Amino acid sequence: MSRFExxxxxxxxxxxxxxxxxxxxxPGAVEKSEIAYGFPVFYxxxxxxxxxxxxxxxxxxxxxxxxxxxxxxQSADEKQLGVIYHLHNMPKNYRVRIKTYFDINKPEIPTAxxxxxxxxxxxxxxxxxxxxxxxxxxxxKRILNVDEMDIFPLRKEYPLEDQSREDKSDxxxxx
Amino acid sequence: xxxxxxKNNKVADTAVVEPVSKKKATVVVENNSEEPEEEKxxxxxxxxxxxxxxxxxxxxxxxxxxxxxxxxxxxxxxIHRAFEKLGERRPFYQxxxxxxxxxxxxxxxxxxxxxxxxxxxxxxxxPKRIDYMRVxxxxxxxxxxxxxxxxxxxxxxxxxxxxLYIFQWREKIYDIYESICGARLTTNIGRIGGFEREWSQKxxxxxxxxxxxxxxxxxEFSNLLxxxxxxxxxxxxxxxxSAKMALEYSFTGPNLRAAGVDYDVRVATPYSSYQDFxxxxxxxxxGDTYDRFMxxxxxMWQSMEIIKQAIKNMPKEGGFHxxxxxxxxxxxxxxxxxxxxxxxxxxxxxxxxxxxxxxxYHCVEGGxxxxxxxxxxxxxxxxxxxxxxxxxFIYYQAYPEMIKGSMLSDAIITMSxxxxxxGELDA
Numbered sequence: 001m002s003r004f005e006x007x008x009x010x011x012x013x014x015x016x017x018x019x020x021x022x023x024x025x026x027p028g029a030v031e032k033s034e035i036a037y038g039f040p041v042f043y044x045x046x047x048x049x050x051x052x053x054x055x056x057x058x059x060x061x062x063x064x065x066x067x068x069x070x071x072x073x074q075s076a077d078e079k080q081l082g083v084i085y086h087l088h089n090m091p092k093n094y095r096v097r098i099k100t101y102f103d104i105n106k107p108e109i110p111t112a113x114x115x116x117x118x119x120x121x122x123x124x125x126x127x128x129x130x131x132x133x134x135x136x137x138x139x140x141k142r143i144l145n146v147d148e149m150d151i152f153p154l155r156k157e158y159p160l161e162d163q164s165r166e167d168k169s170d171x172x173x174x175x
Numbered sequence: 176x177x178x179x180x181x182k183n184n185k186v187a188d189t190a191v192v193e194p195v196s197k198k199k200a201t202v203v204v205e206n207n208s209e210e211p212e213e214e215k216x217x218x219x220x221x222x223x224x225x226x227x228x229x230x231x232x233x234x235x236x237x238x239x240x241x242x243x244x245x246x247x248x249x250x251x252x253x254i255h256r257a258f259e260k261l262g263e264r265r266p267f268y269q270x271x272x273x274x275x276x277x278x279x280x281x282x283x284x285x286x287x288x289x290x291x292x293x294x295x296x297x298x299x300x301x302p303k304r305i306d307y308m309r310v311x312x313x314x315x316x317x318x319x320x321x322x323x324x325x326x327x328x329x330x331x332x333x334x335x336x337x338x339l340y341i342f343q344w345r346e347k348i349y350d351i352y353e354s355i356c357g358a359r360l361t362t363n364i365g366r367i368g369g370f371e372r373e374w375s376q377k378x379x380x381x382x383x384x385x386x387x388x389x390x391x392x393x394x395e396f397s398n399l400l401x402x403x404x405x406x407x408x409x410x411x412x413x414x415x416x417s418a419k420m421a422l423e424y425s426f427t428g429p430n431l432r433a434a435g436v437d438y439d440v441r442v443a444t445p446y447s448s449y450q451d452f453x454x455x456x457x458x459x460x461x462g463d464t465y466d467r468f469m470x471x472x473x474x475m476w477q478s479m480e481i482i483k484q485a486i487k488n489m490p491k492e493g494g495f496h497x498x499x500x501x502x503x504x505x506x507x508x509x510x511x512x513x514x515x516x517x518x519x520x521x522x523x524x525x526x527x528x529x530x531x532x533x534x535x536y537h538c539v540e541g542g543x544x545x546x547x548x549x550x551x552x553x554x555x556x557x558x559x560x561x562x563x564x565x566x567x568f569i570y571y572q573a574y575p576e577m578i579k580g581s582m583l584s585d586a587i588i589t590m591s592x593x594x595x596x597x598g599e600l601d602a
Binding site: 036037039041065066067068069071073074076084086090093095097116117118120121122125129142143144145146153154160 | 251252255257259260261263264295296422423424425426436438443444533534535536538545547549551553559560562564568569571572573601602
């Protein structure tokens with residue numbers, strides 16, 4: 001059996017404890033928290049995101065020392081952009097997902113590079129595809145796409161197929 | 176290569192041997208003596224994008240001080256294929272073919288990881304037998320992945336023989352894939368809910384033959400390299416990374432374990448019944464090229480143990496697919512003779528099966544580390560957002576730091592020992 005079994009804190013307990021901690025140290029940071037498919041998820045206000053991440057990383061109990069993933073998302077109404085962090089505490093095997101949303105016309109958020117150097121390229125990728133400007137990032141430029149590109153291709157306003165084509169109608173089955 | 180080396184050596188001579196005479200010559204520099212950096216003349220070397228030694232499309236602009244790398248600036252994205260954007264348009268079952276092309280050295284792991292992500296989203300529990308079959312395939316894929324990586328380290332250090340001998344075993348693994356799914360490299364193996372058909376007797380025979388004969392081949396390969404003085408001189412202390420730095424840079428997989436952190440997704444968050452198996456996680460100490468090589472070497476032995484256990488404990492019952500009619504294609508005879516099967520067939524092929532709204536993160540231990548699938552579904556026929564956590568992309572960013580101050584030829588084997596796969600890096 002896995003050696004993590006006896007260390008496991010119930011997900012709900014973890015969720016409550018982190019919410020409590022964040023509410024105590026940065027009041028108003030947690031907008032919503034839930035468990036989605038076995039993952040504690042926190043919606044953090046964009047102004048408090050860096051503060052909240054710092055607390056989660058440095059708190060001796062939670063100690064989220066490992067940034068598993070950082071990526072962007074666009075909200076369903078296409079008016080907001082979001083950044084999603086997956087944090088991991090390896091020894092205790094806690095995993096949480098942090099989400100923060102902000103206006104698409106003002107996509108600015110503090111960088112997490114100072115907390116996890118590994119966020120560097122992940123943030124560049126998010127900038128590349130969504131145009132999220134990470135304030136304080138050491139080298140925020142495109143990474144996978146060409147530098148000359150002037151759009152942010154993963155935004156929903158840029159459809160995959162050429163919309164001027166009339167020979168191919170995907171109204172029925174296309175998105 | 177040899178030509179370049181000679182040229183750089185000349186530069187190195189002037190730069191390293193005669194700093195004293197240079198200082199005498201320039202009076203201005205003598206005043207602020209702590210800045211010899213300014214004096215040095217660096218040469219720029221374009222390593223890649225298509226350099227045979229980088230095994231993939233990577234460009235590194237190296238600022239060289241003789242043969243010593245002073246600074247490296249990697250450029251990636253040469254084979255970016257917009258998988259995440261494509262994934263937002265394709266029905267779930269069509270995304271499997273995209274995952275093939277991430278880490279194409281171990282595509283079955285990617286395929287099965289994706290199936291498991293969708294299964295998690297729609298809430299399917301697959302029978303234990305399928306879990307075990309998947310474990311066999313995934314461990315075979317791990318062997319083929321590590322085998323390519325390790326033999327290529329050999330090639331880059333000048334030992335071609337090991338590569339030529341060991342590569343036939345990758346062919347045997349590909350034969351096994353072929354007998355299961357018909358494809359060899361980009362496998363598209365399995366389906367959401369299980370496998371497309373029952374494995375034939377030939378498949379089992381091939382697996383048995385592989386397990387019987389491979390240890391001998393691997394042993395031969397170990398004898399060639401593991402305690403080889405020349406190989407060790409080349410790889411020990413080459414491109415080391417500390418555990419702290421590896422964690423900061425979000426390393427996972429063999430590269431993290433070589434640095435001494437025993438993190439393995441198969442143990443930390445077991446998927447596909449990995450909790451039933453007994454295996455050892457090898458860890459290194461210094462995170463150098465030799466440790467990475469040895470960790471992969473031991474993981475191949477452990478993978479074989481896992482496959483043996485899976486075959487031995489394989490449940491007889493359970494069939495080859497779970498009962499998910501909305502996602503698993505019915506047999507063809509039924510499509511012709513049974514209305515319900517016809518409806519399901521149509522719905523699956525057109526990608527009209529209902530999925531719940533939700534977001535899932537599922538991770539598997541890929542050939543290179545934690546391969547994560549972050550899937551956001553809004554209930555539509557395609558994912559609303561699909562993100563692949565590609566271990567290569569994340570740990571390649573530490574590469575410039577790892578090769579700083581090392582020789583050019585060390586940088587080459589550092590890269591091959593990190594097993595950077597262009598397909599996975601660029602998505």
